[in-house]
Amino acid sequence: MNRITGIETEYGCLVSDETPPNAADSWPVRLKNHLFKKSRIGAVDLHYRDYEEPPGNGGFLRNGGRIYVDMGHLEYASPECLSVLDMTAFDLAGDTLVQEAVTALRAESRVALIKNNVDHLTGATFGCHENYLMRRETQFNPLSLGTLLSFLATRQIYTGAGRVGQTNPLSFDYDSRQHDTRIDFQISQRADHIVNDIYQWVQFNRAIINARDEPLADHHRYRRLHLLVGDSNMAPFATALKVGLTSLVLTLLEQDCLPRNVILRDAVAATREISHDGTGRGPVKLENGRSRDALDIQYEFLNHAQRHFTGADAETDWLLASWQFALEALESNPERLIGGVDWISKRWLLDLFRQSENLGWQDPWLQSLDLEYHNIDPARGLYFQLQPTEDRIIQWNAKVAAAIPEARTIAPATTRAHGRGFAVNWFLEHPKSNYLINWDSITLDGDPPLPMPDPFDADEAAVRRFLDK
Numbered sequence: 001m002n003r004i005t006g007i008e009t010e011y012g013c014l015v016s017d018e019t020p021p022n023a024a025d026s027w028p029v030r031l032k033n034h035l036f037k038k039s040r041i042g043a044v045d046l047h048y049r050d051y052e053e054p055p056g057n058g059g060f061l062r063n064g065g066r067i068y069v070d071m072g073h074l075e076y077a078s079p080e081c082l083s084v085l086d087m088t089a090f091d092l093a094g095d096t097l098v099q100e101a102v103t104a105l106r107a108e109s110r111v112a113l114i115k116n117n118v119d120h121l122t123g124a125t126f127g128c129h130e131n132y133l134m135r136r137e138t139q140f141n142p143l144s145l146g147t148l149l150s151f152l153a154t155r156q157i158y159t160g161a162g163r164v165g166q167t168n169p170l171s172f173d174y175d176s177r178q179h180d181t182r183i184d185f186q187i188s189q190r191a192d193h194i195v196n197d198i199y200q201w202v203q204f205n206r207a208i209i210n211a212r213d214e215p216l217a218d219h220h221r222y223r224r225l226h227l228l229v230g231d232s233n234m235a236p237f238a239t240a241l242k243v244g245l246t247s248l249v250l251t252l253l254e255q256d257c258l259p260r261n262v263i264l265r266d267a268v269a270a271t272r273e274i275s276h277d278g279t280g281r282g283p284v285k286l287e288n289g290r291s292r293d294a295l296d297i298q299y300e301f302l303n304h305a306q307r308h309f310t311g312a313d314a315e316t317d318w319l320l321a322s323w324q325f326a327l328e329a330l331e332s333n334p335e336r337l338i339g340g341v342d343w344i345s346k347r348w349l350l351d352l353f354r355q356s357e358n359l360g361w362q363d364p365w366l367q368s369l370d371l372e373y374h375n376i377d378p379a380r381g382l383y384f385q386l387q388p389t390e391d392r393i394i395q396w397n398a399k400v401a402a403a404i405p406e407a408r409t410i411a412p413a414t415t416r417a418h419g420r421g422f423a424v425n426w427f428l429e430h431p432k433s434n435y436l437i438n439w440d441s442i443t444l445d446g447d448p449p450l451p452m453p454d455p456f457d458a459d460e461a462a463v464r465r466f467l468d469k
Contacts, residue, residue, distance in 0.1 A: 001084050001315055003247045004133035004415060004455045007091045007239075008077045009232055010070065010126040011098060012114035014371060027111050028074040031101040032058060035067060038104070041097055041409070042067065043427040047436050060424050060437045062409045063093060064417025073126060074098060074113070079417030080133075080455045084244040084315055086412050088236050089403035095376040097408055108377060115232045116161060116374035117189035120367040123167045125193040125206075128232040132225040132247060133217065133455055138254050145209075146263035146287065149197055151249050151301055152208050152229055153264060153271040154294035157280035158326045159242040160187035161231035162343030164350070164361065164370045166276070167192040183276050184361035185350070187343045189231045191275035197267045208267060216439040218453035225250065229271065234374060234383040236400040237340035237393045241326060244319040248305050257308055259300045263287040280330055298327055325392055339388030339397070346373045349382055416440075418458040426467050442466065 013027050020026075036044040042061035045068075048054055058068020064079030076094030081087040095115060102111055118125050166183040186192075190206075199207035210226040217224070227246075233239045252258050264270045265285040273284055274294045283291035302323050309316050329336040337344045350366055359365060375381035388394050411421030423442050427435050436443040442463065443449040450466040 001082065001244055001247045001319075003250065004080045004082060005087050005243050005247060006078050006080055006131040007087065007243070008075060008127070008129040008131070009091065009094060009115060010128070011074045011076070011376075012116060012119065012126060012371075012374075013073065014112040014114050014375075016110045025072055027107075028069050028072065030105065031074055031098060031113075032067060032069055034101045034105060035097065039097075039101065040428060043424045043435065043437065045437075046434065049438075060420060061097075062411070062421055062424050062428075063090065063407060064411030064415075064421040064424075065090065065094065067094070067098070079411050079421070080415040081412050081417075082414045082456070084240045084247075084319065085399065085403060086407070086414075087243045088239045088400050089407040090412065091239055092236065092400065093404050093407035096404060099376050099378075102377070108379070112375050112377060112380065114371055114374045115234060115376050116163075116371065117231055118163055118167070118193075120165065120370070125167075125190065127190075127206075127228060128230050129210075130227040130230050130243065130246065132227075132250055133215075134223050134225055134250060135254060136215075136219070136221050136223050138223070143263070144253050144256075144258060145198070146267075147258040147260075148249065148253060149208055149267035150262045150264045150270075150297060151246075152227065153267045153284075154274060154297045155242070155245065156188040156191065156231070156271070156274060157294050157298065157330055158337075158341050159230060159233065159238055160191075160275065160341075160343040161189050161233060161374070162187060162346040162370075163189045164366050181276075183278075185347055186275045186278055187280075188271070188275040190229055191271045194229055194268055194271055208271065217455050221453075222455070231342070232374070233342055234381070235340050235342050235345065235393075235397075237322070237396050238342050240319070240396060240400075241322060244315075245301075245305075245323055248309060248316070248319060249301060252301075252304060252308065255308070257304065259304045261286070261288060261290075262292070262297050262300055295327060295330060298323075302327060322392060322396075325390075329390075336390050337393070339386040340390065340393035342373075342383070345383065345386055346370070349373065349386070412458075414456075414458055416452050416455045416457055419452060419460050419463040422460050422463050423467065 035041050036059055042059045044059035045055055060066050066077040078090045081090055098113055164185055194206050196207035198209045198211050199205050206228050208229040210228050215222045215224045265287050270284040280295045281293045283293050285291055306320055334344050338348055373382040378384045411417040427433055434445050440452050441449040
């Protein structure tokens with residue numbers, strides 16, 4: 001992949017009726033405190049990071065990532081990763097860390113952490129934010145941005161998490177009309193909440209691409225592409241496709257090799273239309289006046305990527321083969337993707353239950369099961385009950401599972417996170433040290449900071465010399 005990536009996951013917190021009314025607010029804090037004070041998975045912040053992040057609100061982890069409380073919910077930010085395997089394993093390592101806190105507090109029967117993006121009760125949404133490092137000299141123009149938006153709007157056919165029902169557009173949306181047709185089940189959880197194609201704010205005016213220029217690296221050399229449109233995935237195979245294929249398309253953009261004539265007339269509207277259609281075969285309007293479906297547009301991107309990247313390395317070849325496998329399965333037999341693509345897996349499970357209980361899609365029981373699909377507790381989450389049948393998915397899941405135990409406490413060896421993880425371990429061994437950790441620097445005892453501007457630099461020796469001095 002040869003691109004630095006990272007994922008931020010915001011967890012929903014579901015509490016039982018027996019708990020106090022404010023338990024949903026207090027449990028994220030209790031879990032965070034247990035992780036840092038009892039489990040000692042990282043070095044808690046000693047200083048304000050922001051006016052909304054006081055001391056003790058979170059901290060950096062031994063694995064180079066970060067856990068903190070953000071607007072009342074628990075959030076895990078993965079370390080910088082340079083391979084698809086690392087990205088998938090470190091994303092799931094966050095799930096195991098926070099679930100371990102629930103288990104340690106013996107709260108499994110009262111508290112569930114849900115890795116999804118919608119609250120059926122209130123209609124609220126919470127995010128899965130993707131981050132991709134890009135070269136600063138990369139030129140974004142209407143053609144490249146429009147083509148990238150087309151890819152991001154259509155990739156949901158293999159990255160979507162699926163959801164029961166729909167959310168009506170909010171009052172600030174450009175189209176506040178009620179839906180003309182009732183949607184029983186749709187592909188993406190975020191589609192109804194995206195109201196802009198490119199915008200600076202993260203909240204209240206969510207865009208496919210967040211335009212905030214915050215590279216967390218040398219701003220002369222790098223920019224960070226921050227995406228808000230993606231769903232949180234339970235399936236490791238879907239996470240690999242989401243991050244790996246987006247990285248390949250960004251390389252096409254950087255090399256000015258993107259496909260032509262795939263720009264959507266309205267990427268935001270198309271995102272919803274594809275999600276509501278629920279098949280990937282519904283036509284969407286292009287800027288040139290023609291119509292194409294999401295599957296056809298994705299084949300166009302795949303063909304371009306195959307021409308430019310086939311044979312580049314083993315990981316790229318695996319991504320290209322998996323991309324083609326997913327599109328062919330969607331076209332001919334979607335059930336081949338059970339256990340690998342979340343929306344297909346969830347819809348299959350819910351259909352089985354609906355038929356056995358003779359339920360309609362509007363039954364509240366299905367909304368409860370929708371949430372239970374995303375329960376990160378392997379003993380309770382419905383995703384973990386699935387048995388994939390395709391070797392490609394089975395083998396990938398096994399490969400990721402084998403990498404998770406190390407990813408919980410050891411930072412990626414090929415990125416800046418490696419040095420940060422070393423520093424976190426050092427601070428935990430020296431509890432009286434007065435430190436300040438950022439993504440791109442480390443400070444100790446008020447001395448001048450050690451800058452870490454290059455995310456590709458895994459120089460542990462420089463961190464060691466700084467701390468020893």
